[in-house]
Amino acid sequence: MRYLPLTPEDRVEMLGAIGVKSIDDLFVDVPASAQRSGTVDLPLHAGEIEVEREMAGLARRNRAAGEGPFFCGAGAYRHHVPATVDHIIQRSEFLTSYTPYQPEIAQGTLQVLFEFQSQVAALTGMEVANASLYDGSTGAAEAVMMAQRVTRRNKAVMSGGVHPHYVETIETLAHAAGVATEALAPAVDAEDAVIAAIDADTACVVVQTPNVFGTVTDVTRIAEAAQAAGALLIVVTTEAVSYGLLKSPGEMGADIAVAEGQSIGNGLNFGGPYVGLFACKEKFVRQMPGRLCGETVDADGKRGFVLTLSTREQHIRRDKATSNICTNSGLCALAFSIHMSLLGETGLRQLAALNHQKAVALRDALKAVPGVEILTPRFFNEFAIKLPKDAAEVVETLAGHGVIAGVPFSRLDADAGLNDVLLVAATETTLDIDIPFFAKILTKAVAQ
Amino acid sequence: MSMNNVGRPTRPETANDAATSHETLTGGRGLLQDEALIFELNGWDKTGVDLPEAAAPSGDLAGLLRAEPIGLPGLSEPEAVRHYVRLSQKNHAIDLALYPLGSCTMKHNPRLNEKMARLPGFSDIHPLQPQSTVQGALQLMDRLAHWLKTLTGMPAVALTPKAGAHGEMCGMLAIRAAHEANGQGHRKTVLAPTSAHGTNPATAAFVGYTVVEIAQTEDGRVDMADLESKLGDHVAAIMVTNPNTCGLFERDVVEIARLTHAAGAYFYCDGANFNAIVGRVRPGDLGVDAMHINLHKTFSTPHGGGGPGAGPVVLSEALAPFAPTPWLVHGHDGFTLVEHAGEEGAKTAFGRMSAFHGQMGMYVRAYAYMLSHGADGLRQVAEDAVLNANYIKARLKDVMSPAFPDGPCMHEALFDDNWLEGTGVTTLDFAKAMIDEGFHPMTMYFPLVVHGAMLIEPTETESKQELDRFIEALRLLAGAAKAGETERFKGAPFHAPLRRLDETLAARKPRLRWKPVAAAPLAAE
Numbered sequence: 001m002r003y004l005p006l007t008p009e010d011r012v013e014m015l016g017a018i019g020v021k022s023i024d025d026l027f028v029d030v031p032a033s034a035q036r037s038g039t040v041d042l043p044l045h046a047g048e049i050e051v052e053r054e055m056a057g058l059a060r061r062n063r064a065a066g067e068g069p070f071f072c073g074a075g076a077y078r079h080h081v082p083a084t085v086d087h088i089i090q091r092s093e094f095l096t097s098y099t100p101y102q103p104e105i106a107q108g109t110l111q112v113l114f115e116f117q118s119q120v121a122a123l124t125g126m127e128v129a130n131a132s133l134y135d136g137s138t139g140a141a142e143a144v145m146m147a148q149r150v151t152r153r154n155k156a157v158m159s160g161g162v163h164p165h166y167v168e169t170i171e172t173l174a175h176a177a178g179v180a181t182e183a184l185a186p187a188v189d190a191e192d193a194v195i196a197a198i199d200a201d202t203a204c205v206v207v208q209t210p211n212v213f214g215t216v217t218d219v220t221r222i223a224e225a226a227q228a229a230g231a232l233l234i235v236v237t238t239e240a241v242s243y244g245l246l247k248s249p250g251e252m253g254a255d256i257a258v259a260e261g262q263s264i265g266n267g268l269n270f271g272g273p274y275v276g277l278f279a280c281k282e283k284f285v286r287q288m289p290g291r292l293c294g295e296t297v298d299a300d301g302k303r304g305f306v307l308t309l310s311t312r313e314q315h316i317r318r319d320k321a322t323s324n325i326c327t328n329s330g331l332c333a334l335a336f337s338i339h340m341s342l343l344g345e346t347g348l349r350q351l352a353a354l355n356h357q358k359a360v361a362l363r364d365a366l367k368a369v370p371g372v373e374i375l376t377p378r379f380f381n382e383f384a385i386k387l388p389k390d391a392a393e394v395v396e397t398l399a400g401h402g403v404i405a406g407v408p409f410s411r412l413d414a415d416a417g418l419n420d421v422l423l424v425a426a427t428e429t430t431l432d433i434d435i436p437f438f439a440k441i442l443t444k445a446v447a448q
Numbered sequence: 449m450s451m452n453n454v455g456r457p458t459r460p461e462t463a464n465d466a467a468t469s470h471e472t473l474t475g476g477r478g479l480l481q482d483e484a485l486i487f488e489l490n491g492w493d494k495t496g497v498d499l500p501e502a503a504a505p506s507g508d509l510a511g512l513l514r515a516e517p518i519g520l521p522g523l524s525e526p527e528a529v530r531h532y533v534r535l536s537q538k539n540h541a542i543d544l545a546l547y548p549l550g551s552c553t554m555k556h557n558p559r560l561n562e563k564m565a566r567l568p569g570f571s572d573i574h575p576l577q578p579q580s581t582v583q584g585a586l587q588l589m590d591r592l593a594h595w596l597k598t599l600t601g602m603p604a605v606a607l608t609p610k611a612g613a614h615g616e617m618c619g620m621l622a623i624r625a626a627h628e629a630n631g632q633g634h635r636k637t638v639l640a641p642t643s644a645h646g647t648n649p650a651t652a653a654f655v656g657y658t659v660v661e662i663a664q665t666e667d668g669r670v671d672m673a674d675l676e677s678k679l680g681d682h683v684a685a686i687m688v689t690n691p692n693t694c695g696l697f698e699r700d701v702v703e704i705a706r707l708t709h710a711a712g713a714y715f716y717c718d719g720a721n722f723n724a725i726v727g728r729v730r731p732g733d734l735g736v737d738a739m740h741i742n743l744h745k746t747f748s749t750p751h752g753g754g755g756p757g758a759g760p761v762v763l764s765e766a767l768a769p770f771a772p773t774p775w776l777v778h779g780h781d782g783f784t785l786v787e788h789a790g791e792e793g794a795k796t797a798f799g800r801m802s803a804f805h806g807q808m809g810m811y812v813r814a815y816a817y818m819l820s821h822g823a824d825g826l827r828q829v830a831e832d833a834v835l836n837a838n839y840i841k842a843r844l845k846d847v848m849s850p851a852f853p854d855g856p857c858m859h860e861a862l863f864d865d866n867w868l869e870g871t872g873v874t875t876l877d878f879a880k881a882m883i884d885e886g887f888h889p890m891t892m893y894f895p896l897v898v899h900g901a902m903l904i905e906p907t908e909t910e911s912k913q914e915l916d917r918f919i920e921a922l923r924l925l926a927g928a929a930k931a932g933e934t935e936r937f938k939g940a941p942f943h944a945p946l947r948r949l950d951e952t953l954a955a956r957k958p959r960l961r962w963k964p965v966a967a968a969p970l971a972a973e
Contacts, residue, residue: 001820001821001824001825001828002820003556003558003820003821003825003909004825004828004829004832004908004909005909005910005911005912005914006832006835006836006908006911006912007912010911010912011832011835013912014835014836014838014839014912015835017839017842017843018835018838018839018841018842018856019842020838020856023831023834023835025856026831026834026835026838026856026858027697027728027729027834027856028855028856029696029697029698029699029855029856029858030697030725030728030729031699031701031702031734033702033733034702034729034730034733034734035729036728036729036730039727039823039824039827040598040599040727040730040823040826040827041598041823042595042598042599042818042822042823043819043822043823044822044823044824044825045820045821045822045824045825046819046820046822047820048560048820050819051560051564051816051819051820052560052563052564054819055564055567055812055815055816055819056567056569057584058569058570058584058585058587058588059564059567059568059569059570059584060569060584061569061583061584061585061587062569062570062573062581062582062583062584062585063573063577063581063582064568064569064572064573065572065573065574065577066568066572067568070574070577072574072576072577074576075575075576075803075804076574076575076576076804078572078574082496082497082525084496084525084528084529086566087529088528088529088532088533088536089752090562091532091533091536092536092541092542092543092544093536093537093538093539093540093541093543093544094532094536094539094541094752094753095541095543095557095562095750095752096541096542096543096554096557096750096751097539097540097541097542097547097751097752097753098547098549098552098554098751098753098754098888099751099753099754099755100753100754101549102540102879102883102888102889103946103949103951104880104883104941104944104945104946104947104948104949105538105539105540105883105888105941105944105945106538106539106540106753107535107538107539107945107946108535108536108537108538108539108753109539109753109754111483111485111535111538112532112535112753114485114960114961114962115485115486115487115962117960117961118485118487118961118962119520121960121961122518122519122520123518123520127961128960128961129960129961131754132755134610134611134614134755134756134802135610135802135803135804136803137802137803138610138614138801138802163803165800165802165803165804166803168773168788168789168799168800169799169800169801169802169803171799172621172772172798172799172800172801173617175799176617176621176624176654176655176656177654177655177656178656216509216512217512218511218512243518244514244518245505245509245513245514246509246512246513246514247512247513247514247515248514248518251514251516260803267571267572268571268572268573268574268575269570269571269573269808269809270570270573270574270575270582270585270804270805270808270809271575271803271804271805271806271808272575272610272756272802272804272805272806272807272808272809272810273610273755273756273758273807273809273810275756285958285960291754292958292960293960294954294955294958294959294960295954295959295960295970296949296950296951296953296954296959296970297949297950297953297970298946298947298948298949298950299939299947299948299949299950300946300947302475302946302947303970304946304949305949306949306951306954308951308954308955308958308960309955309958310955311955313646314613314645314646314647314649314650315645315646315647315894316646317646317650318646318649318650318659319649319650319652319653319659320653321646321650321653323650323654324613324616324617324647324650324651324654325611325613325614326611326612326613326646326647327611327612327613327742327744327751327754327755327756327757328611328754328755328756329754329755329756330751330752330753330754330755330756331750331752331753331754331755331756332752332755332756334752334753338528338532340520341486341496341521341522341523341528341531342495342496342497342522342523342525342528343495343496343497343520343522344491344492344493344494344495344496344520344521344522344523345492345493345517345518345519345520345521345522346493346494346495346522347495347496347497347499347522348518348520349518350495350499350501350502351497351499353502353503353504353505354499354500354502356502356505356506356509357502357503360506377508378508378509378512379508380509395578396578396580399577399578399580399581404574404577404578404581407576411576411787412576413788414788414791428499
């Protein structure tokens with residue numbers, strides 16, 4: 001077996017050094033009833049050639065986004081990732097290192113995390129950011145529970161613009177932690193409606209911009225209303241590229257900003273691994289979940305970085321920890337940080353403007369399709385359209401013509417009565433010729 | 449050197465102590481570059497990507513646009529490559545040398561798995577594109593599930609959790625849902641050994657349970673009398689790591705399961721140490737109800753400097769109905785995902801762990817790893833992992849003190865600090881001196897039940913030569929400690945990119961990001 005370096009002779013010699021006769025003597029503590037003499041009922045080992053054949057067969061049965069016109073968003077976006085990013089993250093020293101517990105021999109990872117935190121803080125307009133969480137949805141749930149710790153209140157209000165899968169994730173984890181939730185019905189353009197639901201028990205208000213229907217909202221008024229009532233405002237963003245164009249959560253008064261960072265540096269990967277961005281006001285830093293990297297000095301007075309404020313964390317605080325998180329999304333955070341460094345402010349602004357421009361062109365093309373109504377009034381790179389028939393069926397029909405048309409809202413929430421709503425996104429990877437082709441096929445599909 | 453040596457072979461000139469000991473002028477040291485932060489490279493207007501010009505944003509967004517600069521630096525591509533390559537050289541890595549972090553299973557990461565995960569059919573597919581267009585991905589998830597179920601002898605698996613701790617939460621939420629469905633919602637206590645990973649009590653508390661610790665016996669196992677006295681109608685579950693964090697197999701595990709079930713509670717097994725038994729022992733045969741599997745440990749998906757991981761949870765018949773969505777269903781039209789709790793097919797699901805379907809990138813790597821090893825190779829993995837750990841224990845027991853000298857250990861060898869008594873050297877000092885010898889330290893001061901713990905997990909991917917090199921280094925260091933060479937330890941490391949760092953200063957004056965206004969350099973107090 002190519003990954004196992006011990007030879008049969010090594011094994012015999014080592015058993016001798018240990019002073020036992022056979023490997024079975026090292027498993028004597030396993031109860032006899034659970035000892036298995038042979039192998040489990042699975043195939044035997046295989047060489048690289050066989051494994052590649054098997055995996056290629058499975059991969060071939062999937063339609064990759066890059067094969068043709070593609071308009072899916074709804075929390076995961078197809079962007080171009082520069083080749084440099086994937087090369088650097090495969091360097092042994094980044095790929096095959098552990099969480100940086102020994103800072104003297106992990107300054108590479110630690111400096112990257114410090115730079116990542118600085119980039120995320122700048123993008124979100126917040127004072128501090130952590131070293132990443134699993135993804136945007138779990139980050140949103142962590143934010144709700146952080147609000148419970150900060151306010152000592154037990155209710156979260158979520159707008160009708162929050163991604164339904166985020167709502168479900170928040171409900172699952174928050175309910176377990178004893179936080180009640182009130183999720184407003186899905187609404188294209190009604191983030192402000194949360195204001196009426198704030199009361200004296202409200203720990204936090206969760207809003208999303210651009211929201212799941214793509215609508216962009218200035219949430220300043222919501223922040224003021226929440227804070228006046230002693231609650232925190234959590235602003236969720238699922239498309240991190242939008243930070244290049246739109247007002248940041250910090251500018252609008254957010255207490256906590258959470259985002260899915262996949263768009264920058266990370267591929268679609270069928271939903272994971274992704275990277276959760278998490279930033280907040282500095283006064284809440286000791287209630288934050290996850291790892292934090294901080295600056296310090298070494299014994300010679302040289303600048304260095306370490307994991308810090310660990311007294312919040314499970315390995316120190318155990319049942320009093322702010323989160324149970326241990327392994328997070330280090331390598332995806334590295335990918336994010338490299339891509340962001342390559343973009344710089346100039347590139348990010350340009351990328352964001354380009355995304356918006358493509359989406360506007362798509363909107364104009366789809367607006368002309370008979371029977372199609374544009375629902376989203378203000379958007380970044382994604383918007384919702386209303387079709388004269390079931391959106392999931394239309395998507396299947398278009399897939400048959402080589403167009404991946406977007407995400408039917410029913411895929412996110414089957415009970416909202418929005419089965420005729422389709423979410424469509426465009427990015428810099430959308431070719432100009434894809435747009436009229438999509439409109440043409442859609443015209444035929446809705447006319448049938 | 450005189451002129452006529454130019455172009456000819458050279459040899460070192462006579463050693464000059466003054467010349468070899470001085471600090472460099474730039475802070476660089478040979479291959480190690482002193483690298484500034486990206487924010488200090490003056491790249492405020494630079495970019496390393498070429499994009500077409502874009503039109504000004506449409507009027508729809510009036511009042512919603514950023515007015516102020518973001519404050520993000522940019523780098524051209526060559527600068528970016530240099531920056532990150534320079535940083536990378538300051539990291540230890542499993543590709544460089546043994547990385548014996550106990551409980552972390554730092555084993556070789558096959559590059560075939562990286563290649564497979566990058567096939568566009570896996571890496572470039574969207575979680576919400578039509579299911580008819582991702583049948584290969586769903587089939588891969590189904591096959592991975594089959595391998596995990598077969599290897600553990602369990603009937604069901606929830607794939608979505610994104611790391612071990614997330615898996616623990618998933619398992620405990622399933623337990624909670626099962627109790628509530630069975631009218632047992634009053635059970636609010638979780639029993640866990642003192643030696644448990646910190647994530648266990650953190651997870652239990654998070655799910656609303658109170659944690660009560662179970663005592664440990666002299667020989668490092670669960671104290672059965674103490675367990676029995678603490679079980680009762682108020683107990684929801686026990687959380688036991690097996691093999692446990694002392695690197696020992698819980699001999700009474702079948703009895704632990706029987707007592708737990710007799711008391712109406714569930715048995716959560718922390719599967720962080722599954723590598724020690726994979727292919728040889730099935731947790732399902734031990735009476736486990738739920739166990740997470742760290743794909744980034746046992747199945748070798750890379751740790752990436754702190755993730756991403758993946759923590760699928762295998763579940764017993766009793767807990768399977770409560771698994772979170774999405775559920776993968778194999779029907780006559782192929783595979784489908786049931787994505788909403790309460791929907792037909794997932795009526796009793798407790799909810800959802802995250803937005804999409806879990807860590808597909810990790811599933812691909814883990815599945816390629818499983819196919820490569822096969823049933824026979826995986827069994828050999830467990831055997832070699834255990835053999836390597838016992839070899840280390842056997843060859844160090846005369847110079848260091850094993851915490852549990854009697855009987856074999858499993859995949860990790862645990863030492864205490866008795867052998868350092870009187871030397872003035874602590875576990876931390878010893879670990880830092882290992883850095884100078886080219887090795888990553890072992891896990892220190894964990895588990896908490898062993899004084900000055902040093903937990904060494906070599907894994908199965910170390911050759912005998914590398915193990916001997918490691919053992920020899922530790923023997924030399926142990927000798928130096930006992931010979932009173934304290935200066936070798938107290939100031940260590942001397943040869944790492946940095947000396948020991950001031951963690952207290954970092955916590956007392958948190959500086960968590962670069963700030964545009966030049967801040968005064970931090971100084972030790």
